[in-house]
Amino acid sequence: MSEPMLVIRDLHGYYGKSHVLHGVNLEIGQGEIVSLLGRNGVGRSTTAKAVMGMVAARGSIRFKGQELLGRKPHDIARLGVGYVPENRDIFPDLTVKQNLMLGMKSARQKGRWSMDDMYALFPRLKERENTPGGVLSGGEQQMLTLCRTLMGDPDLIMIDEPTEGLAPKIVELVGSFLKEVEKRGISILLVEQKLAIALDISERLYVMGHGHIVFEGTPADLKDNEAVRKEWLEV
Amino acid sequence: MEFFLISLLNGVTYGLLLFMLSSGLTLIFSMMGVLNFAHASFYMLGAYFAYQISTYLGFGAALLVAPLVVGALGAVVERYGLRKAHRFGHVAELLFTFGLAFLVEEIVHLVWGKSSVDYKIPEYFDGTLFTLFSTSFPIYKGFMMLVSVGMLVALYLLLTRTRIGLIIQAALSKPDMVQALGHDVPKIFMLVFGGGTALAGLAGVIGGNAFITEPGMAAAVGSIVFVVVVVGGMGSLAGAFVASLLIGCIQTFSVGITFSVTDLAALFGVRLEDSSAVARLTVTQLAPVLPYLLMVAILIFRPRGLMGARES
Numbered sequence A: 001m002s003e004p005m006l007v008i009r010d011l012h013g014y015y016g017k018s019h020v021l022h023g024v025n026l027e028i029g030q031g032e033i034v035s036l037l038g039r040n041g042v043g044r045s046t047t048a049k050a051v052m053g054m055v056a057a058r059g060s061i062r063f064k065g066q067e068l069l070g071r072k073p074h075d076i077a078r079l080g081v082g083y084v085p086e087n088r089d090i091f092p093d094l095t096v097k098q099n100l101m102l103g104m105k106s107a108r109q110k111g112r113w114s115m116d117d118m119y120a121l122f123p124r125l126k127e128r129e130n131t132p133g134g135v136l137s138g139g140e141q142q143m144l145t146l147c148r149t150l151m152g153d154p155d156l157i158m159i160d161e162p163t164e165g166l167a168p169k170i171v172e173l174v175g176s177f178l179k180e181v182e183k184r185g186i187s188i189l190l191v192e193q194k195l196a197i198a199l200d201i202s203e204r205l206y207v208m209g210h211g212h213i214v215f216e217g218t219p220a221d222l223k224d225n226e227a228v229r230k231e232w233l234e235v
Numbered sequence B: 001m002e003f004f005l006i007s008l009l010n011g012v013t014y015g016l017l018l019f020m021l022s023s024g025l026t027l028i029f030s031m032m033g034v035l036n037f038a039h040a041s042f043y044m045l046g047a048y049f050a051y052q053i054s055t056y057l058g059f060g061a062a063l064l065v066a067p068l069v070v071g072a073l074g075a076v077v078e079r080y081g082l083r084k085a086h087r088f089g090h091v092a093e094l095l096f097t098f099g100l101a102f103l104v105e106e107i108v109h110l111v112w113g114k115s116s117v118d119y120k121i122p123e124y125f126d127g128t129l130f131t132l133f134s135t136s137f138p139i140y141k142g143f144m145m146l147v148s149v150g151m152l153v154a155l156y157l158l159l160t161r162t163r164i165g166l167i168i169q170a171a172l173s174k175p176d177m178v179q180a181l182g183h184d185v186p187k188i189f190m191l192v193f194g195g196g197t198a199l200a201g202l203a204g205v206i207g208g209n210a211f212i213t214e215p216g217m218a219a220a221v222g223s224i225v226f227v228v229v230v231v232g233g234m235g236s237l238a239g240a241f242v243a244s245l246l247i248g249c250i251q252t253f254s255v256g257i258t259f260s261v262t263d264l265a266a267l268f269g270v271r272l273e274d275s276s277a278v279a280r281l282t283v284t285q286l287a288p289v290l291p292y293l294l295m296v297a298i299l300i301f302r303p304r305g306l307m308g309a310r311e312s
């Protein structure tokens, strides 16, 4: 069997002198949806940022057989890693269409996704094509940032808490969107707080506590393991 | 009326030239988060390079080549100087630009000497474009206006209508996100710095012969451009535009006004009998101080400038 899409081994991450990740191990296969769960502040976002080359880290992160540590974020993106940050980070003064255009890595790029695909998935974005991103609702902004990253044609997409602060109906929409993305062979790392959506769409899950992985398994495994949920997830 | 129209034309010409400098400075400020104190040094280099090139190849060649050389120099300074200083924080960057300004001045002393050089308006631009009542408006001023407006339109189209312009706009506010989308932000910043200094160089090419090309020109213009950026609002291009025109006009209008403190007092029905220096002070004499007075007033009453978004 060939190497999985993403292999993280013994990853340590730092913000200046503070040591946040203590040896994270994690794998994501081709076309797999994997969730990374855990309480506030355990280091889930930091893990995603480390893959993106945005925090100081040591250990190993291999993506499609290539080492990512030491590379610049734009380089990592160009290798095929997409990142949707937790604060969504849309460009508020640019229009919806311009935001999507910025997702493309070059003007001529022909990827799996076109602007029309995005509008077909989320007709609401088409309606608001010429509206500045800043005036969209939270749900619309989340769709925009997901689509913007897809426009870059990634093979792996890391999504940090996409459902935070969204109404249940929108959460459902995000879930079916992720399923749609997976169907095209794209791997997904979903950083989540909400157990329900993670159990619903993931093939495998990791639970994180204090900077390392404390559980790994299928949704069924996690449902059966009350001890892990009690100790590491429920508040 | 005549005084008004001519002053307005001169003010706008000067203001547009200021915008050529302040637009680059503003873009670079948005990007670095600190003021580039060496910005006017690139203006000076533009003038000296243009002088040198025009002695061999003529003004036309200087107009094209000098800004490109200055821009390339700017890009090199960003890539191998500022980018390194950036790692040590804002203070290091600020000190770097300070040092650079002194360095450029010393180099100019060494190469071209301490007095002014004979950088003249080309003969084919000598003459009068039109005469308004009894005052003439020179062809060269018209040419300066044309170049400035051309640059303004080109900058606007570049920033709002092209892909690279979009990436620049986005990278100014959220560099990390733009980087994560696969754009080489450090390279874009180098281009912005190079482009901004090229504009300063272009201003030097057309300003150096309209005014005077000498080693003190960077310091003289630098402080006015600093005022423009503060008054307009740090980081706001629209603000820099308005402030450039405003200060350009204030300076040209005030030079022509012989209204004195005694006259002012008379307006309020006060007769100043003594003829002290203060009482005889006219607006013309105050002209050099007015931009700074405006800056201080803005800092007191509207610290974020006319159109600035930042509160700092």
Ligand SMILES: Nc1ncnc2c1ncn2[C@@H]1O[C@H](COP(=O)(O)OP(=O)(O)OP(=O)(O)O)[C@@H](O)[C@H]1O
Residues within 6 Å of the ligand: A015, A018, A020, A038, A039, A040, A041, A042, A043, A044, A045, A046, A047, A086
């Ligand atoms: N920029 C930063 N500088 C210093 N420390 C940080 C920074 N960002 C996060 N931390 C710290 O690192 C730890 C892990 O943060 P991280 O953002 O990875 O948490 P998380 O698991 O994503 O949780 P949440 O998103 O709910 O905060 C936390 O203790 C946090 O305080």
Ligand SMILES: [Mg+2]
Residues within 6 Å of the ligand: A044, A045, A046, A086, A160
């Ligand atoms: Mg987080």
